[in-house]
Amino acid sequence: MKLLVVLSLVALVAAAPKPQAPRQAAAANPQEVQILKLETENDGLGSYRYALEQSDGTKKEEQGELKNAGTDDEAISVRGSYSWVGLDGVTYTVTYVADENGFQPTLEQGPGGVLSPALIASLTG
Template sequence: MQLLITLSALIWCATALPQYRPRPNIPIPGPTGTGRIIAIVKQQQDVNVDGSYQWSYETENGIQAEERGALKSGSPDPILEAQGSFSYTADDGTPIQVQYISNENGFQPQGNHLPTPPPIPPAILKALEYNAAHPEEDDGGVPRPGRLG
């Protein structure tokens, strides 16, 4: 009886082990593109001990980029100010050129292809001028009961 229980327990343990299952061969997606490798024809990187830097590169298909930056002094916290530009040709053949500055005021790009905001309507300009000329009428955005308008 003991032999039967021992054999049953051994068989049970052997069958309870996870069985080897080969993993399916799933291809890992790679980068997509034209398949053409674009060479870098010029590249420069300079980093200085004071925190300033400058880099630039140019590729054989006409992409160019450059940036220089330095820590801006005169404030309690150091601020990195970077200025640069990049250019390339869009798919439709349009040359794209962007110049930018990035500092405590954020990223500020400039380029002829970038959209610009529409002009402020004259009625809104008139209302803003009136508000600036009459600050005593400003309630701070808090409505007062019994006041019309």
């Protein structure tokens, strides 16, 4: 049951719409965002890792590991982050853990960010 909850949370995070970011000079046309880096590993036994970087400044990294395989407490523990460049030119990064304790995000913003600490706290619970 815990595995189902964790997998559901991971699926929600993966399917959630990401904030739109302005395109950097490398992608003058917003429709021409290029993948600069894509790395994937999957051992087929419950552990995986991937990393993605795009020309618009968007980045995503994640790794997952099966814990307590074959027991009633079997669950996937996921750690990762994604970042984007906001319309204000500031880089925003969400770092998260999703495990038997649920989805636990932390939002960070670069210098000059417009999100208040109270808003960040409300978004991350």
